[in-house]
Amino acid sequence: QVTLRESGPALVKPTQTLTLTCTFSGFSLSTSGMCVSWIRQPPGKALEWLALIDWDDDKYYSTSLKTRLTISKDTSKNQVVLTMTNMDPVDTATYYCARHTGDTAMAIDYWGQGTLVTVSS
Amino acid sequence: DIQMTQSPSSLSASVGDRVTITCRASQGISNYLAWFQQKPGKAPKSLIYAASSLQSGVPSKFSGSGSGTDFTLTISSLQPEDFATYYCQQYNSYPQLTFGGGTKVEIK
Numbered sequence: 001q002v003t004l005r006e007s008g009p010a011l012v013k014p015t016q017t018l019t020l021t022c023t024f025s026g027f028s029l030s031t032s033g034m035c036v037s038w039i040r041q042p043p044g045k046a047l048e049w050l051a052l053i054d055w056d057d058d059k060y061y062s063t064s065l066k067t068r069l070t071i072s073k074d075t076s077k078n079q080v081v082l083t084m085t086n087m088d089p090v091d092t093a094t095y096y097c098a099r100h101t102g103d104t105a106m107a108i109d110y111w112g113q114g115t116l117v118t119v120s121s
Numbered sequence: 122d123i124q125m126t127q128s129p130s131s132l133s134a135s136v137g138d139r140v141t142i143t144c145r146a147s148q149g150i151s152n153y154l155a156w157f158q159q160k161p162g163k164a165p166k167s168l169i170y171a172a173s174s175l176q177s178g179v180p181s182k183f184s185g186s187g188s189g190t191d192f193t194l195t196i197s198s199l200q201p202e203d204f205a206t207y208y209c210q211q212y213n214s215y216p217q218l219t220f221g222g223g224t225k226v227e228i229k
Contacts, residue, residue, distance in 0.1 A: 037218070047157075047165065047208055049218040060216040063122065096164055106215055107155040107170030109177075114164050 002026035004036075004097050004112035011118050012087050022080040022097030022112060029075050030055055033102025036080045038071065040093040041114075048093075052100070053080055089119045123147050123211050127221035133229040138199045142207055142224045144192045150213035156185055156194045159223075160205045168207075169194065196226075204228055 008020035020038070027034055035054040041047050051071040052060045061069050070083045080097060094114040100106050124147035134140050144154065152172035157165040167176045169185040172192055182197045196203055209221040 035216070037216075046222045047210075047220040049220070052216040052218075054216075063217065104167075104170045104174070104176065105153070105212075107153075107167070107212055108157075108210075109167050109170070111164040111167070 002099060002110045004099060004110060006095060006097050006112045006115040008095070008115055008117065010116060011120065013121050014088055014119060016087050018082075018084045018087050018091070018117060020082045020084075020095055020097075020115065020117075022082070024078050024080070024097070024099070024112075027099065027101075029053075029073055029078070029080070032056075033106075035100040035106070036073070037098050037100060037108065038080075038082045039096045039098055040091075041096070042090075042093040045093075047096075050084075050095075051082060087119045091117070092119045093117060122217065123150060123214050123219050125209055125211055125219050125221035127207075127209055127224050129224060130222065131225040131227060133227050134199050135229045136199055136201060138229075140196045140199050140203075140226060142194045142209075142226075144187075144194070144209035144221050146190045146192075146211055146213075149189045150211045152188050153211055153213035153215070154185070154187065154192050155210045155212065156183075157208045157210065158203075158205045159208065165208065199226070201228075 004024040037052040038050040096114045098108045099110045154172045156169040159165040173185045
């Protein structure tokens with residue numbers, strides 16, 4: 001059974017750095033074809049892809065946010081970590097992690113429940 | 122970046138209706154398109170990948186079609202549990218993924 005769960009602070013101040021952790025089970029990120037993405041959704045708005053890390057430790061970022069994002073993985077802990085620097089109130093959103101697999105042509109098949117992050121002083 | 126445009130942005134339908142949602146890509150994406158369902162306060166759920174393949178466990182009342190720039194999601198007979206917002210997403214430019222703006226399906 002594949003599960004993903006996001007964790008991190010619910011509130012951050014402007015200019016601070018956000019660190020989110022995705023803890024997953026039911027698969028290994030060292031298996032060929034496995035990837036994990038971070039995706040966010042501001043309240044009442046659409047989904048926005050942020051970053052992806054694959055089984056080979058290749059990392060990819062949204063072109064509009066790449067200077068602020070860092071994604072990493074700890075295969076032994078089954079975790080993927082996203083950091084976002086210089087947080088602003090417009091970054092207030094629910095942040096999701098999601099799995100991609102070659103079994104579904106690299107499409108997302110499973111999502112975490114999401115974690116709401118509010119940016120406010 | 123590839124832009125994804127969904128239409129309509131919202132629709133009202135009755136239980137039992139056949140519903141079709143359209144997604145258009147700003148350039149050709151072959152069949153690298155996925156559809157997701159999201160209910161209020163919940164995470165998205167994956168419905169379809171590769172434009173027309175159902176994710177495991179998704180009922181056959183959902184179907185997808187299209188290739189290139191124009192795609193559709195069809196719900197054959199709308200049920201109360203299907204009232205939600207639906208998003209398309211292209212992954213032709215994987216891993217640079219883009220989502221459509223969403224289509225909210227409401228009860229008439």
